Amino acid sequence: MPIDFAATKARFHLPEGVIYLDGNSLGPMVKSAPDRMARVMQDEWAELLIRGWNKAGWMALPAAMGDRIARLIGAAPGTVVLGDTLSIKVYQALASALEMNPKRRVILSDTGNFPSDLYMAEGLCRTLGGQYRLKTVAPEEVMAAIDETVAVVMLTEVDYRTGRRHDMADITKRAHEMGALTVWDLAHSAGAIPVDLTAAKADFAVGCTYKYLNSGPGGPAFIYVAPRHADVARPALSGWLGHESPFAFDLTYRPGAGIERMRVGTPPILQMAALDAALDVWDGIDLREVHAQSLRLQDQFIKGIETRAPMLHLATPRSHLMRGSQVSFRHPEGYAIMQALIAEGVIGDFRAPDILRFGFTPLYIDEDDVARAVSVLAKIMDYGSWDKPEFKTRARVT
Amino acid sequence: MPIDFAATKARFHLPEGVIYLDGNSLGPMVKSAPDRMARVMQDEWAELLIRGWNKAGWMALPAAMGDRIARLIGAAPGTVVLGDTLSIKVYQALASALEMNPKRRVILSDTGNFPSDLYMAEGLCRTLGGQYRLKTVAPEEVMAAIDETVAVVMLTEVDYRTGRRHDMADITKRAHEMGALTVWDLAHSAGAIPVDLTAAKADFAVGCTYKYLNSGPGGPAFIYVAPRHADVARPALSGWLGHESPFAFDLTYRPGAGIERMRVGTPPILQMAALDAALDVWDGIDLREVHAQSLRLQDQFIKGIETRAPMLHLATPRSHLMRGSQVSFRHPEGYAIMQALIAEGVIGDFRAPDILRFGFTPLYIDEDDVARAVSVLAKIMDYGSWDKPEFKTRARVT
The missing domain is CATH 3.40.640.10 (Type I PLP-dependent aspartate aminotransferase-like (Major domain))
Structure with missing residues (x-):
């Protein structure tokens, strides 16, 4: 039986207005916890x-x-x-x-x-x-x-x-x-x-x-x-x-x-x-299906970003065989861009020196989330709205 | 200001009917946790x-x-x-x-x-x-x-x-x-x-x-x-x-x-x-006072046991200067005795080969608890009620 991703998503607590593409750093809480x-x-x-x-x-x-x-x-x-x-x-x-x-x-x-x-x-x-x-x-x-x-x-x-x-x-x-x-x-x-x-x-x-x-x-x-x-x-x-x-x-x-x-x-x-x-949440879940869905979400994201924000350069291999569950893009102003993105409710993370990192976790991330993340990031790049002092000050943990 | 031990005791959750003399192994939960x-x-x-x-x-x-x-x-x-x-x-x-x-x-x-x-x-x-x-x-x-x-x-x-x-x-x-x-x-x-x-x-x-x-x-x-x-x-x-x-x-x-x-x-x-x-719970608490009270409780326990259950032999030094916060007695049947004691709601622990160990933690243990613990242990020794198969079977953790 294929995974009902809507059902798995409903088992997680996800904050209002947030698209969480950082489960590769800290996963969200299941509601039963x-x-x-x-x-x-x-x-x-x-x-x-x-x-x-x-x-x-x-x-x-x-x-x-x-x-x-x-x-x-x-x-x-x-x-x-x-x-x-x-x-x-x-x-x-x-x-x-x-x-x-x-x-x-x-x-x-x-x-x-x-x-x-x-x-x-x-x-x-x-x-x-x-x-x-x-x-x-x-x-x-x-x-x-x-x-x-x-x-x-x-x-x-x-x-x-x-x-x-x-x-x-x-x-x-x-x-x-x-x-x-x-x-x-x-x-x-x-x-x-x-x-x-x-x-x-x-x-x-x-x-x-x-x-x-x-x-x-x-x-x-x-x-x-x-x-x-x-x-x-x-x-x-x-x-x-x-x-x-x-x-x-x-x-x-x-x-x-x-x-x-x-x-x-x-x-x-x-x-x-x-x-x-x-x-x-993992009972009965087949990781092959999870990963296949993650790759679909990743491809959607890569295609969206490369089309709408070509100044970001893909750091992740294109081959599905060489990919995990995340997609990274490089940009010299990666830190500020990520801060601007987080301020808009799309949470990924930054890894020095220039990596914007996004995790695609199908148990609680779906196509609509990815589409919105692409739009928000593209808009930030279009308007250069990351270029503000408040996004450039580095906190200790990012 | 002297410590109000009744007030500190009220901050802990202690199970009904239990006297807990094993805080030296795992402390109880504070109610705010x-x-x-x-x-x-x-x-x-x-x-x-x-x-x-x-x-x-x-x-x-x-x-x-x-x-x-x-x-x-x-x-x-x-x-x-x-x-x-x-x-x-x-x-x-x-x-x-x-x-x-x-x-x-x-x-x-x-x-x-x-x-x-x-x-x-x-x-x-x-x-x-x-x-x-x-x-x-x-x-x-x-x-x-x-x-x-x-x-x-x-x-x-x-x-x-x-x-x-x-x-x-x-x-x-x-x-x-x-x-x-x-x-x-x-x-x-x-x-x-x-x-x-x-x-x-x-x-x-x-x-x-x-x-x-x-x-x-x-x-x-x-x-x-x-x-x-x-x-x-x-x-x-x-x-x-x-x-x-x-x-x-x-x-x-x-x-x-x-x-x-x-x-x-x-x-x-x-x-x-x-x-x-x-x-x-420790805010404003002076450890000297805690330890002085612990020593009083220990002395009460030692005196009670040596008077009423002399077949148990003190393993802890008598000098206050050489004592921590626990009192131990030796008995060849220590394991079974401790099981019988726990069955009566007085929780200490056993350490191989023959040690009965009791912790005296004034933040949540008082004189009445000690008096009751002495009575229960003395009665178990008097009646030899530890000498039952169910108390002699060792569980993995004691």
């Missing part, structure tokens, strides 16, 4: 108190939520666990992968990776000692750069700036042929495009839930470890909830079974309440 | 969407919450930041401290430290390479074990099992004399006892908010770095929000100013909403 949260706070935390860990199933939530997300990224049940932030999960995955490939010293990534992934890799290399090195190349040079010095290929599947999509299966295959492992960051993939970690034979994957999975600001991250590695990988961040027997309170660490060892500390139960409500 | 959460979800997340990071001040929350907590632990404004879990913060503090003491290779801790701290240290030593070592001694042997091989002394101020309290100022002084740095875990201190990190000249401190600070299950942790170290310490977990300029999206890491560099990833805004509501 406040009630879910209130119930968890009142019926579980306030009434059960410490007993909530057992009686309300809190202790099992990171794995239970992991299973709900697993379906959306082509992972088997029991291979994904929630917790921490994406940066922390990158560190865990990377440290485990490096330890599994002990004769090599190079982490290969690309300049389109989200900077925090690169920073975490840099920090890990420092901690591991001088012999480790992070090497970054341009996105289109990744394949050629995978050689027998590379221990781990660490990439974000969809580029946060341009929306350019790597071929996960191809790159993973090449990495394996060269004796390297892979760490895939699915920040702009999970809930946006069909992902099949199993088919791609990915080794590790990480992702966040507050973008396309709509878990709310600061929602927990997730980590996937391929079943063939799950009992071998050593989590560098060896916290008590990843211990084989956390409540034995042993003085030495023994990693838990499989993916459980990737847990670290006490999980954020309240953030997970919002996530749980948000994931209900 | 659900409304605060609903407002943050509806007025900020749902209405502002991505704009919440600026307009609702989300980006500044980790430092703002840090300042609220700083007052409770004797830290100056701008020296504490929120985020992640306690285990992660232990790793950060420890890695920074080791790097600042580069000629030494030993982390000294004690067997009364919370196991996750030891596990994180173990994981860090593995990552740093074979030359680093975690050495643990008995709590009473710590002072003597601080020698010129020790790089970092890492201790939890109040022992999670026995409630035994270290002398932070003395140990820190000794550590500094021997050229070592200190990492203090305040999990059972913050909101429980007067802490003065500044006066003690502590180097690093970490703590959690879901115990005595009542932020709810999985609330974020905090980290303190002494101002003299804050611009020197290198966070091993170098995430983008600790970058000098996160939204420049540079490809290489440059640590942010002072405590900001200890931030890692996107902060948990919803958990922080609950924390913010919970911290309101």
Whole structure:
């Protein structure tokens, strides 16, 4: 049965007069989230108190939520666990992968990776000692750069700036042929495009839930470890909830079974309440259909902008195969243009130095929204109405 | 003005018929928390969407919450930041401290430290390479074990099992004399006892908010770095929000100013909403008075139990100077006894192998509660009513 996008849209709270093309940065709230949260706070935390860990199933939530997300990224049940932030999960995955490939010293990534992934890799290399090195190349040079010095290929599947999509299966295959492992960051993939970690034979994957999975600001991250590695990988961040027997309170660490060892500390139960409500929307939803509809919306937007605002230059690949769920345009005055656009109720975001970024999330964005966004942006460009001091002053977060 | 404990008690939701002596594990909910959460979800997340990071001040929350907590632990404004879990913060503090003491290779801790701290240290030593070592001694042997091989002394101020309290100022002084740095875990201190990190000249401190600070299950942790170290310490977990300029999206890491560099990833805004509501209770509260009242309640409990249930053996030091905010008794059948007690509505917890643990939190526990808890426990011991199969089956979390 095809997705009823009008019905999914009705499940989200969208502010009056706003067209929200920034779900790739922070997803909107599902209408059921406040009630879910209130119930968890009142019926579980306030009434059960410490007993909530057992009686309300809190202790099992990171794995239970992991299973709900697993379906959306082509992972088997029991291979994904929630917790921490994406940066922390990158560190865990990377440290485990490096330890599994002990004769090599190079982490290969690309300049389109989200900077925090690169920073975490840099920090890990420092901690591991001088012999480790992070090497970054341009996105289109990744394949050629995978050689027998590379221990781990660490990439974000969809580029946060341009929306350019790597071929996960191809790159993973090449990495394996060269004796390297892979760490895939699915920040702009999970809930946006069909992902099949199993088919791609990915080794590790990480992702966040507050973008396309709509878990709310600061929602927990997730980590996937391929079943063939799950009992071998050593989590560098060896916290008590990843211990084989956390409540034995042993003085030495023994990693838990499989993916459980990737847990670290006490999980954020309240953030997970919002996530749980948000994931209900995904029941029965096929990501292939979501992505196909996203591509239609993207094409509508690209065509509209290129026709009516040709001074904006497309930064996203034209090929559907190389696209995620966002479209980016470049303009030297991108920051001011985006501020003017937001002032008109069309919310995208700006990424330095010159990128205007727009996310197309069919669960709550439709053709009419896209048509209106095109009109508003074209009008701003026509009248040059971005060229005002109030749009040019940069706030800390954009 | 002395604290009106009846008034503070009225601010908490406490379930009907329950005496809650486990606030040292998970604090109860303040009555204002659900409304605060609903407002943050509806007025900020749902209405502002991505704009919440600026307009609702989300980006500044980790430092703002840090300042609220700083007052409770004797830290100056701008020296504490929120985020992640306690285990992660232990790793950060420890890695920074080791790097600042580069000629030494030993982390000294004690067997009364919370196991996750030891596990994180173990994981860090593995990552740093074979030359680093975690050495643990008995709590009473710590002072003597601080020698010129020790790089970092890492201790939890109040022992999670026995409630035994270290002398932070003395140990820190000794550590500094021997050229070592200190990492203090305040999990059972913050909101429980007067802490003065500044006066003690502590180097690093970490703590959690879901115990005595009542932020709810999985609330974020905090980290303190002494101002003299804050611009020197290198966070091993170098995430983008600790970058000098996160939204420049540079490809290489440059640590942010002072405590900001200890931030890692996107902060948990919803958990922080609950924390913010919970911290309101602390306005104008003097920890010295809270602790003095806690000691009175503890003494009442100890006297009652030793009189009426002498088969339970006190595991907590008798000296007020060596006590935190909890009292523990040992009994070989501790697990079953605690289950029987919980079944009667008196909630403490059990810690393997034989510890019955009770927290005395004057903000919501009073003399009548303690008297009733003593009666119920004494009666259970008198009648041996813990000796039933249903109390002996261990659940995963206790």
